Amino acid sequence: MDIFDIIKNRRSIRKYKDEIPPEDLIKKCIEAALYAPSARNSQPWYFIIVKEKDKIAQLSKAQPYTKFLEGAPYVIVALADEKKSNHWLEDMGCAIMALLLEAHSIGLGACWGAIYHPDSMERENHVRQVLDVPKNLRIIACIGIGYPDETPSSKKIKSLDEAIIKIV
C-alpha cells in the first residue's frame, strides 16, 4: 500500500474486537516508532505494553476522554526521557504518529489517549502510580490498540488552498 493511502485512511479507533492480537504485532508498531525522527537523533522514547485488564481499567480513568481504553486488549504507554532531548514533546509526536500508521497498515486500530498536559501533572501522576513509572520519564500518551470494531464517519479535512497560506 502506498504510504499516502495509509496516511489518508488511518483513523482513531476507540472500539476493539474481543479477539486479542498477537503481542508481536503490538511490538511491531512500537518498532515503527523507533525509526521516527527526533531532535539531534536523541530518541527520548520508551514504552510500556499493558495487557492486564485491571491495569487497563485503571488507566482508562486518567481523564474523561480516555474511557475508551477500557475496551482495548492492549494499551501502549508512550514515555519520554525529557533530559535526552530539548524537543522531547515533538519527538514523541513523531514516534506516536509512526506507531499509529504502522498499526493501521497491519490491520490494527489505535487511538491516542492524552496524558501529558502542559498545565497539570494530574494525569501523569495517575498513570505513574498505576504502572509505577520511573520518575525520570514523562508520560505522554496511553494508546489503545486492537482489532478495529468500528468504522468512523468521514472526516472533513482542511483544503490544500486553506492550509498553504502563501507561496513566496
Ligand SMILES: Cc1cc2nc3c(=O)[nH]c(=O)nc-3n(C[C@H](O)[C@H](O)[C@H](O)COP(=O)(O)O)c2cc1C
Ligand atoms: C495530541 C492528541 C491527543 C489526543 N487525545 C485524545 C484523547 O484523550 N481521547 C481521544 O478519544 N482521542 C484523542 N485524540 C484523537 C483525536 O481526537 C483524533 O485524532 C481526531 O479527532 C482526528 O480523528 P482521526 O484520528 O480519526 O483522524 C488525540 C489526538 C492527538 C493528536
